[in-house]
Amino acid sequence: MERPQPPRRIRLSTNPAPEALAELKLGDVVYLDGVIYTGREGVYKMALEDGADLPLDLPAESAANFHCSPAAMQREDGTFNLGAVTATASFRFTKWIGKWFAKSGAKLILGKGGMSSADYRAHFVPNGAIYLTTVGYGTGALLGRGVKKVRALHWRKELGLAQAMWVIEVENFGPFIVESDLEGNSLFERENAKTAANIAKAYEGTRPAVLKRFGETDDRSDELI
Amino acid sequence: MIPLDLIQRTAEVLMEKAAIEIPQDYLDGLKATAAVEDGDLSSFVLQAMLENYEAAKEDRRAMCGDTGCPRWYVKMGNEARLEGGPVGLEAALRRATANATNNIPLRPNRVHPLWRTDHDNNVGINAPEIEYAFEPDSDWIELTTVHKGGLFGTDYRMLFPSDGIEGIKRFYLDSLVAFGKRGLACQPAIIGIGLGGSKDTCMVLGKRAACLRTVGDRNPDPKIAALEEELKELGNSIGMGAMGFVGKSMVVDCHIEVGYCHTGGMQMSVHAFCLSSRRAVARLYANGRVEYRTDPEWFTQYQRRETVEWNAHSHQEESA
Numbered sequence A: 001m002e003r004p005q006p007p008r009r010i011r012l013s014t015n016p017a018p019e020a021l022a023e024l025k026l027g028d029v030v031y032l033d034g035v036i037y038t039g040r041e042g043v044y045k046m047a048l049e050d051g052a053d054l055p056l057d058l059p060a061e062s063a064a065n066f067h068c069s070p071a072a073m074q075r076e077d078g079t080f081n082l083g084a085v086t087a088t089a090s091f092r093f094t095k096w097i098g099k100w101f102a103k104s105g106a107k108l109i110l111g112k113g114g115m116s117s118a119d120y121r122a123h124f125v126p127n128g129a130i131y132l133t134t135v136g137y138g139t140g141a142l143l144g145r146g147v148k149k150v151r152a153l154h155w156r157k158e159l160g161l162a163q164a165m166w167v168i169e170v171e172n173f174g175p176f177i178v179e180s181d182l183e184g185n186s187l188f189e190r191e192n193a194k195t196a197a198n199i200a201k202a203y204e205g206t207r208p209a210v211l212k213r214f215g216e217t218d219d220r221s222d223e224l225i
Numbered sequence B: 001m002i003p004l005d006l007i008q009r010t011a012e013v014l015m016e017k018a019a020i021e022i023p024q025d026y027l028d029g030l031k032a033t034a035a036v037e038d039g040d041l042s043s044f045v046l047q048a049m050l051e052n053y054e055a056a057k058e059d060r061r062a063m064c065g066d067t068g069c070p071r072w073y074v075k076m077g078n079e080a081r082l083e084g085g086p087v088g089l090e091a092a093l094r095r096a097t098a099n100a101t102n103n104i105p106l107r108p109n110r111v112h113p114l115w116r117t118d119h120d121n122n123v124g125i126n127a128p129e130i131e132y133a134f135e136p137d138s139d140w141i142e143l144t145t146v147h148k149g150g151l152f153g154t155d156y157r158m159l160f161p162s163d164g165i166e167g168i169k170r171f172y173l174d175s176l177v178a179f180g181k182r183g184l185a186c187q188p189a190i191i192g193i194g195l196g197g198s199k200d201t202c203m204v205l206g207k208r209a210a211c212l213r214t215v216g217d218r219n220p221d222p223k224i225a226a227l228e229e230e231l232k233e234l235g236n237s238i239g240m241g242a243m244g245f246v247g248k249s250m251v252v253d254c255h256i257e258v259g260y261c262h263t264g265g266m267q268m269s270v271h272a273f274c275l276s277s278r279r280a281v282a283r284l285y286a287n288g289r290v291e292y293r294t295d296p297e298w299f300t301q302y303q304r305r306e307t308v309e310w311n312a313h314s315h316q317e318e319s320a
């Protein structure tokens, strides 16, 4: 068996220059330095639908939006106990992402599982942004190690701990894998196209269910048998 | 009489062990998977996970930032007596869940489904789940906590006898492929399959097959054991690995549990226990002794019994 090749490893700022982003290739492994903030459905709703003012200066403070809720607590004295950090699946947030770029000036979207190349072309490419995916996705302890300090916790009361906006200082924070590039290509889609070629073989000797389900047919008058 | 404060203290230790220490059987299984993985990216993911488990243990921090939904499996010996009875036990487990969520810390994942209310302690209406089983001729109580992660990787379908093994394989592959893309199921996983029962028991059996059996364990029915092996190989032959990258790491092991079902049906459920296959177990005795382990040993002969009466003696002879 051929030994698998380890990917290229790169350090990147959380406010990256366009040239640094242009350097990155799909499948590169990235470690981040700087400041990141968490933002998911709660933050997007507050900022984009309810029109709340952003509680920090974006993108000056950070151009890296992490789809994440950390395993963390705020102690009674106001300090933080932050353990592990793992992303949440990003495809659920596509409906907000265009407006979020306009409001936040983000250059890096960090999360789990990426979005579609159609979303990258529609929203990421015009804003000069790329998507970095977490790894595993269970590498929460490794990511936790890269956290130097919790700088602030915004909208704690309004959104609860999990949905609140955590602003975090990080160093050598990773690993992440480059999932989209400045042209809007998707690593997951590339890999999916490769695996799709083999899948039919695994299905040999299987049979479709005798009773179908809606979704397997879109004809709602179908009797499904 | 097993004291309540011993139950609560032990439960808090279990919460921490589950969140931080990957069980050895899963770790060994993942290492075996990593040894044969030849996809570049899939292989990188597995190596990163192996480093991650070490980091978690060294730092005493949760292995995954999504600490899942903590739940409890309680097995009571028929002769066990608890201080405060079952109501006291449930309060102790709820207190332990809340305390551990704050102290480790865990992510306060549990919210109201409609109002999204979060008590920040993983306790709420019907949460954490507490499930029970009993064991003859014993005076201990066993507590197992499982921190099941993953919104993805689970499905149910009513199949019929005429679907046969080919239909089982099709639904199995459909589930793996659907949730394996982009690695939504955080594979390679322990796949649990429930067959038969009714819809609810089928789901329960599949979940327990994934979460309460260890890697390498086989169903005592030799034909089901062979099917477990076959489905494991089948899952790893899709051509998909960790995170949905090209590779062959989908299934660390496959476990099947069955229940007698309606003569016309063949219910099937599929469950994936992810890269953070978190479980921790303790047996508590009345004299205060506590034994920790990671194998729930849930599916005993008694749990899988198919007769009206339970005759311990004849079962011992059978297995001898």
Ligand code: SF4
Pocket (backbone or CB within 6 Å): A086, A136, A137, A138, B064, B065, B066, B067, B068, B148, B149, B150, B151, B185, B186, B274, B275, B276
């Ligand atoms: S599925 Fe498992 S490994 Fe993946 S993010 Fe959830 S808990 Fe972590």
